[in-house]
Amino acid sequence: MVRIGIIGLGNMGRSHSRNIFAGKIPNGKLAAVCDNDPKKLEWLKEMGHEEVKTFTDAEEMYKSGEIDLVLIAVPHYFHPPLAILAFSYGLNVLSEKPAGAYAKQVREMNEASEKTDKVFGLMFNQRTNPVYRKLRQLIQNGELGKIKRITWIITDWYRTQVYHDSGAWRSMWKTEGGGLLINQCPHQIDLWQWLFGMPKRIKAFAGFGKYRNIEVEDEVTAYMEYENGAIGTFISSTTEAPGTNRLEIACEMGNLIIENNEITFKRMTVPEPEFNANATIGFQTPDVWECKIPPLRGAENSQHVGILNNVIDAIEKGTPLLAKGTEGINGVKIANAIHLSAWTDKWVDLDTMDEDEYYNMLQEKIKNSTYVKNLNEQVNDTTGTY
Numbered sequence: 541m542v543r544i545g546i547i548g549l550g551n552m553g554r555s556h557s558r559n560i561f562a563g564k565i566p567n568g569k570l571a572a573v574c575d576n577d578p579k580k581l582e583w584l585k586e587m588g589h590e591e592v593k594t595f596t597d598a599e600e601m602y603k604s605g606e607i608d609l610v611l612i613a614v615p616h617y618f619h620p621p622l623a624i625l626a627f628s629y630g631l632n633v634l635s636e637k638p639a640g641a642y643a644k645q646v647r648e649m650n651e652a653s654e655k656t657d658k659v660f661g662l663m664f665n666q667r668t669n670p671v672y673r674k675l676r677q678l679i680q681n682g683e684l685g686k687i688k689r690i691t692w693i694i695t696d697w698y699r700t701q702v703y704h705d706s707g708a709w710r711s712m713w714k715t716e717g718g719g720l721l722i723n724q725c726p727h728q729i730d731l732w733q734w735l736f737g738m739p740k741r742i743k744a745f746a747g748f749g750k751y752r753n754i755e756v757e758d759e760v761t762a763y764m765e766y767e768n769g770a771i772g773t774f775i776s777s778t779t780e781a782p783g784t785n786r787l788e789i790a791c792e793m794g795n796l797i798i799e800n801n802e803i804t805f806k807r808m809t810v811p812e813p814e815f816n817a818n819a820t821i822g823f824q825t826p827d828v829w830e831c832k833i834p835p836l837r838g839a840e841n842s843q844h845v846g847i848l849n850n851v852i853d854a855i856e857k858g859t860p861l862l863a864k865g866t867e868g869i870n871g872v873k874i875a876n877a878i879h880l881s882a883w884t885d886k887w888v889d890l891d892t893m894d895e896d897e898y899y900n901m902l903q904e905k906i907k908n909s910t911y912v913k914n915l916n917e918q919v920n921d922t923t924g925t926y
């Protein structure tokens with residue numbers, strides 16, 4: 541049994557605890573929990589789980605010898621320092637998404653992880669979705685041919701003002717480090733880089749507190765270019781209802797769309813360049829078959845439970861990780877580049893992006909903030925579908 545210690549008994553910490561208590565993690569047990577707000581720890585009593593050791597200081601939990609794996613479920617800024625400290629105590633780490641708020645701190649976390657032989661995973665639960673896993677397989681097997689254009693409209697992360705007012709740390713530069721890019725969209729940004737790789741450069745536009753009383757972004761449009769000429773547009777919002785989640789890929793073999801968790805491939809019988817080379821009529825169009833592609837066979841959409849079980853299997857049996865911790869820097873770099881481009885109205889090249897420049901600009905935002913939070917402490921459960 542892998543002994544799990546959770547840090548942060550808020551929405552996600554409680555959700556992970558419930559999964560463990562419900563027996564969904566057969567080779568893991570909840571050995572300890574840490575929250576720096578002692579009131580949060582009372583929840584364990586309410587759940588009838590007084591056997592779980594409690595701590596108000598993470599380092600005390602790390603030192604206690606009670607745990608093998610720490611699951612970090614606190615606000616984003618704390619993910620890297622708590623992971624680095626955990627590695628120094630020889631613990632395995634599973635951190636909630638995002639890997640961190642800015643690339644410079646995530647890089648330090650990755651460097652610390654590389655000095656240990658411990659397992660380091662990230663809670664990118666949407667990587668378990670058999671639909672995206674199938675798409676990844678199709679891309680890797682060359683079924684799509686060269687990708688020309690990727691468009692992801694992901695606007696079904698609707699959040700009301702109550703959500704932003706529900707936690708002292710939410711939606712402020714100082715305590716969250718960003719808005720939808722760092723809270724809701726890390727899943728899609730991670731899937732984007734996992735499926736298509738890293739873009740070369742980004743030009744982005746964002747609305748900061750455009751429709752909500754927040755200081756971070758609630759609307760983003762990012763245009764990305766790839767080394768091989770492919771382009772991408774990532775459009776997101778947390779204030780549009782009803783929202784859309786539509787990923788469309790224009791490729792040499794046709795047009796692939798994921799919407800409503802279904803893959804539709806409008807597949808041409810020959811690759812478009814070949815069709816064009818042989819065409820004899822100006823307005824001729826290729827024959828197209830509309831195919832419904834089933835999700836990855838045998839794969840379960842196991843989400844958070846799947847990632848936690850996978851990390852436990854990695855500790856016990858060396859099973860490859862579905863979401864390696866060190867890969868988290870890619871999504872953070874994309875999110876940081878989008879901020880930087882929107883702030884400066886300039887292109888940002890991902891390879892040469894200045895992580896210090898980003899960090900310094902973020903500190904300026906924090907220093908110059910005039911935002912006043914209207915905290916609503918009555919609301920303490922904001923977990924939606926992630």
Ligand SMILES: NC(=O)c1ccc[n+]([C@@H]2O[C@H](COP(=O)([O-])OP(=O)(O)OC[C@H]3O[C@@H](n4cnc5c(N)ncnc54)[C@H](O)[C@@H]3O)[C@@H](O)[C@H]2O)c1
Nearest residue numbers: 548549550551552575576577580613614615616636637926
């Ligand atoms: N994977 C997902 O689907 C998913 C979903 C929701 C949230 N998250 C992530 O989980 C993290 C937490 O989000 P949440 O909604 O649970 O927040 P939350 O505010 O509900 O809970 C955070 C908890 O951490 C505690 N805490 C804060 N700093 C601490 C510290 N230094 N040491 C110990 N405890 C500390 C707080 O007291 C609070 O109980 C975020 O990074 C968020 O992005 C992931």
